[in-house]
Amino acid sequence: MKSSYVYILTNKYRTTFYIGVTANLSNRLEKHYDGTASKFTEKYNIKDLIYFETFSDIEQAIAREKQLKNWHKEWKLNLIKITNSTFKTLDY
Template identity: 70%
Template sequence: MKKSYIYIITNTYRTTFYVGITANLSQRIIEHQKGIGSKFTSKYNLKDLIYFEEFTDINQALAREKQIKNWKKEWKLNLIRKLNTLQI
């Protein structure tokens, strides 16, 4: 089965978050870093990958992306802190 990923990227100051979905995480992050990922990520200079989850079912990935997009910022931060050692 083909893998899918949901991911969260942010800017240097960790003030804005973007939740996305892709089948090729490394390529998608390169696109964001080059400023061609999306207009929103380019506008807010979102280039730092701080969280991702891997799925084998695209429908599960889509559901998880929608779930996280509806979360409050603090909930996203708690998710990131739980699995990362970054200071946000």
Template identity: 80%
Template structure:
């Protein structure tokens, strides 16, 4: 079964957030770190994974990404802190 992911990245100061979706999270994280994935993440040095959700259907992951992108920043931070209270960089 193929998995998909909705994920949130941030910068080292935890002030800027990026929400994305992918079928291969580890590959996508490497692309972000190398500056090849997104102009936004490259410009603002947003490469630290602090939150992700796993789905079995890519359409669910895309829907969740769209939902989270419409949330207020405070709501996103509260969601992240439920699973990652210190906003530490996650290993994946």
């Protein structure tokens, strides 16, 4: 079974966030790094992975992405702090 991912990226100042879903996180991150993944991430220079969740089913990942996109910013920040309290860029 193939894994799927929900991920959160941010800019170097940690002021703007992007939530995405993918079946291939490393490939998707490469596209964000080279500026070809999203106009939004390219415009705001959002490239730093600060949070991700792994799912065994893409439908679960999509549902989680939609849920997180509807959360208040404070809730998202609290979620990130659980696993990445310093908001450091994660290696994947």
